[in-house]
Amino acid sequence: MNNAYFQVKPPVNEPIKGYLPGSPESVALKAELEKQLANPVEVPLIIAGKEIRTANKANMICPHDHQKVLGQYYIAGEQELLMAITAAETAREEWENMSWEHRATIFLKAADLLTGKYRAKLSAACMLGQSKNPFQSEIDVICEMADFLRFNAYFVQEIYKQQPLSTDGVWNRVEYRALDGFVAAITPFNFTSIGGNLSTAPAMCGNTVLWKPSSTAVLSNYYFMQILIEAGLPAGVINFVPCRGTDFGRVVVPHPRMAGFHFTGSTAVFNEIWSQVGQNINNYVTYPRLVGETGGKDFIFAHESADVDALTCAIVLGAFEFQGQKCSAASRAYIPASLWPSVKKRLEEEISKVKLGDVRDFTNLMNAVIDKNSFDNIKGYLDYARQSADAEILIGGGCDDSVGYFVEPTVILAKTPTFKTMVEEIFGPVITIYVYPNDQLEETIKSCDTATGYALTGAVFAQDRAAIIKLAKALDHAAGNFYINDKPTGAVVGQQPFGGSRGSGTNDKAGSAINLYRWMNQRAIKETLVPRTVVNYPYMTEK
Numbered sequence: 001m002n003n004a005y006f007q008v009k010p011p012v013n014e015p016i017k018g019y020l021p022g023s024p025e026s027v028a029l030k031a032e033l034e035k036q037l038a039n040p041v042e043v044p045l046i047i048a049g050k051e052i053r054t055a056n057k058a059n060m061i062c063p064h065d066h067q068k069v070l071g072q073y074y075i076a077g078e079q080e081l082l083m084a085i086t087a088a089e090t091a092r093e094e095w096e097n098m099s100w101e102h103r104a105t106i107f108l109k110a111a112d113l114l115t116g117k118y119r120a121k122l123s124a125a126c127m128l129g130q131s132k133n134p135f136q137s138e139i140d141v142i143c144e145m146a147d148f149l150r151f152n153a154y155f156v157q158e159i160y161k162q163q164p165l166s167t168d169g170v171w172n173r174v175e176y177r178a179l180d181g182f183v184a185a186i187t188p189f190n191f192t193s194i195g196g197n198l199s200t201a202p203a204m205c206g207n208t209v210l211w212k213p214s215s216t217a218v219l220s221n222y223y224f225m226q227i228l229i230e231a232g233l234p235a236g237v238i239n240f241v242p243c244r245g246t247d248f249g250r251v252v253v254p255h256p257r258m259a260g261f262h263f264t265g266s267t268a269v270f271n272e273i274w275s276q277v278g279q280n281i282n283n284y285v286t287y288p289r290l291v292g293e294t295g296g297k298d299f300i301f302a303h304e305s306a307d308v309d310a311l312t313c314a315i316v317l318g319a320f321e322f323q324g325q326k327c328s329a330a331s332r333a334y335i336p337a338s339l340w341p342s343v344k345k346r347l348e349e350e351i352s353k354v355k356l357g358d359v360r361d362f363t364n365l366m367n368a369v370i371d372k373n374s375f376d377n378i379k380g381y382l383d384y385a386r387q388s389a390d391a392e393i394l395i396g397g398g399c400d401d402s403v404g405y406f407v408e409p410t411v412i413l414a415k416t417p418t419f420k421t422m423v424e425e426i427f428g429p430v431i432t433i434y435v436y437p438n439d440q441l442e443e444t445i446k447s448c449d450t451a452t453g454y455a456l457t458g459a460v461f462a463q464d465r466a467a468i469i470k471l472a473k474a475l476d477h478a479a480g481n482f483y484i485n486d487k488p489t490g491a492v493v494g495q496q497p498f499g500g501s502r503g504s505g506t507n508d509k510a511g512s513a514i515n516l517y518r519w520m521n522q523r524a525i526k527e528t529l530v531p532r533t534v535v536n537y538p539y540m541t542e543k
């Protein structure tokens, strides 16, 4: 019980460390990488606060050195998933009723542990397990994760303050209850921070959660789970259950007590879950809230007034950082014919300098793609382009999985704006460019808007203000995150709330109040101070 209103302090973004050669953070990270490589670990399930080991295990490997095993993780089956549901349901009442400042403190403490004593450990696990360079790892598992925790705590407080009007003699109030059941979170491999956010955002709002991490991101996700426990997260509030997606879909999704589903991953998987929910709609205690951020086919559209150096830089960083495995990655570009000779020359110059290899070499911009499936899928697109009369591979195109899953930064030149690699998500370091005649600007903008079913991120490059206005208007529904003269990746919590619509998701903006509202269940309360005691209205009285 407290007799005061407490305030979460206004958050600021976690500063990104530079990892310059010889800097303390660089030295600590290099030592931690070697330590984790030399000491394979076991990752248990965590259900009701207890470590659970099952009969099924799988290896966690380095994508850039696939024979190198970082350890093994245990896989939940039906029995453990049902245990996790019971744990979440058991923990719910006490967690929902814990006063907000105590709930918030747990997540704020987790952010400080992450950015403090566990910085090198989390970053190294993310680099080794998901093949990220130090900068990509720092902006993901450290800065974005801490930002999600600190900004969401502040946003929850701001939502809780919102109250309705009251009239004379009446006090109206709203309570922001948790949902009436548990929340299921299924998370992707590419951002550890997304795993952390999808599980903690509902928990912050008083919900209990089953968290299914991606099988190719278990190590860093598990270390984050350990931080939450050290920060004081009570048993059963978040249950960590690596498992097969199909088992989660079969056991957890149709469960009558599933009240919310928080997903990030491919459009196909979200659609499948949505249909499963539809098929089970009569069985739920309450309508489950469905929040999904899904795939993208993100564009860069250049106008003839674009600055060529800025455009080239955006293409290279937007398409190839983290091997193009960002839902926001630039994967199609529209370049006017008048600029193409200079853009082509600059692309060749810049891409020839890009280094690809092991994460321990901090001079590499790129590392490996996540696994064999992904490697084969990307290679399939490159083979298709190579054999097609409608495209040519202009730069790169090489793939080598003898040591790690390496794919060169690749530029495909397409003859039509609807060529396969201009419209389908590849999720690798591949950008397709369509060079449009300068007098076909209108048709090309239209194609950019309609050629794919996605609408996640997009960037326009122009120096002519009228062109910027025209492109921003014509492409207003083509992207949930729209950039002017910048690459379409790298949204920052609190600065560019992230998410898209159409086939790219429900656009419930990760790391924003809009997302948090989805995990709250308002109860409106009207209290009348002096209730009326007569039934008839004054106008009914006869004179």
Ligand SMILES: NC(=O)c1ccc[n+]([C@@H]2O[C@H](COP(=O)([O-])OP(=O)(O)OC[C@H]3O[C@@H](n4cnc5c(N)ncnc54)[C@H](O)[C@@H]3O)[C@@H](O)[C@H]2O)c1
Pocket (backbone or CB within 6 Å): 186, 187, 188, 189, 190, 191, 194, 212, 213, 214, 215, 244, 245, 246, 248, 249, 264, 265, 266, 267, 269, 270, 272, 273, 293, 294, 295, 296, 326, 327, 328, 425, 427, 456, 498, 499, 500, 504, 505
């Ligand atoms: N819009 C966004 O904010 C955003 C952010 C990151 C990634 N993504 C998208 O995620 C995809 C890449 O990530 P990924 O490869 O991890 O995606 P994925 O869809 O393959 O997997 C996502 C999660 O779903 C699980 N899963 C797979 N099949 C399932 C099933 N049948 N039932 C239940 N769960 C299942 C996976 O195990 C994983 O945990 C890309 O399409 C990318 O655009 C989107």
Ligand SMILES: N[C@@H](CCC=O)C(=O)O
Pocket (backbone or CB within 6 Å): 190, 191, 325, 326, 327, 328, 488, 489, 490, 491, 492, 498
């Ligand atoms: N929020 C990240 C993308 C997350 C998806 O993979 C960005 O803006 O680049």
